[in-house]
Amino acid sequence: MSVVRSLVARRRFLTSTFLGSIGLALPVTAAHAAVVPVVPPAPAGAVISPASPATAMPGIAAAEAALIVAAEAASKGDATIRPFRYRASDEELADLKRRVAATRWPDRETVQDDSQGVRLETTRKLADYWASQHDWRKAEATLDRYPQFLTTIDGVDIHFIHVKSRHAKALPVIITHGWPGSIIEQLKVIGPLTDPTAHGGTAADAFDVVIPSLPGYGFSGKPTATGWDPQHVARAWGVLMTRLGYKRYVAQGGDWGNAVTEQMALQMPPGLIGIHTNMPATVPDEIAKLLPNGPQPAGLSADEKYAWDQLVDFYSHGLGYAQEMAGRPQTLYALTDSPVGLAAWMIDHDIRSYRLIARVFDGASEGLTRDDILDNVTLYWLTNTAVSSARLYWESKLAFFAPKGVQLPTGVSAFPDEIYTAPESWTRKAYPKLTHYGRMPKGTHFAAWEQPELFTQELRASFRSLR
16 A cells, blocks of 8 residues: 555545445555554553563663564564553543643534534533543453453554353354444443353353454554554454464454454454444445435335435534544644543544433433543543544545445344444345344444443344354
8 A cells, every 4th residue: 555645546535435435445465564563662551461571671761672572573473462451650640630620622612502513511521520530540440350461463462352251162252343432342241241141141142252452542552554454454353363262253343343344254264254243334336326415215215214314414414533534644633632622522423422422421321421431532542542543544445334245144233323224124235144133222333332231132143043
């Protein structure tokens, strides 16, 4: 992939990717492999066991030593798996609180609704709670309950949670988050998936769960050169599951997690037998070419009309964040300097999840809590991954909602307040080996995070026939 791109090509890329018309698919070649980067140092506060060799190099700065160790590991094809634990310093947390309290606020919006973006009242409530009540140490304690690891793949450290079920014949599943998500999204489903008998299921429903952090996200390394698109991540996940010793497994994802999971299904790494998605790519070409200005196609069913209306709204009003990150991710310096700016950018992902989050900070009881939301934002802040995570949009050439020709068995869960709720008619055409279609009564873009019980039931149903 050339680093130099013409403006015309860039505009075509944005149009094909986010308007779902055609996707420009560029294969990853040997030239790409030649620029695979060496991972930068682990996030500040990371504790890696056994002790990093960097601690045994007197006279060399810790950061420099970490780079040397990572370079040596990459050059030797290091396939080791190292235990990992993270603890932010007191100084980092104090600085975060200070920055939140020192926010320079804009004027109030000039309308009485959210049509101009995240409302000032909502953002002030978020900031007040963040500064005075949110406790990141509780999030760390939750993370510490789960085994976490690092392993180096193609020169980048990949962080992942790995929880094995106590039940025999548990089916391994690799679950991939998206943006603006993280491993925080999936924590609520680990228990129900690995210990089903304690959560309304049977031993036959058990999963071993692997939850990686995407490169450039969370505790994973940040690629320092181009080439980490969804196809590359998909290949890395196949390596990871092989490295963990799994010879038969399934994969799940939403948002970027869906893009990665579908690419895994297309690549068919050894052992992958099926996938599940809560943000499927199903929009037919004849629908996509009319978005967003219409005319609305004739003969749509009620479910298809609902999806059409959602897509028109998203393409007309909801694409701004994606277009900026796809076109100019490096420009987002402000997100690394202002915690409140970062939070506002992240919670404005899509209108329905934003409104749920606004209700939460108004005191409503929803599937997410204020701490859920701020745990996730704080993870982005402490790991300084606002810009590195955005680069995945720049890397990808995929049309997000266009069918990809997946031939593996696939389960689909359609949540009503997703960016669009995939109709069963479109879904059956997009996934010819559909094992399960579930239309949910409630839920937004963040399915596992907001509706963990429904999400768990859907995974069990989707993969039951593959066990």
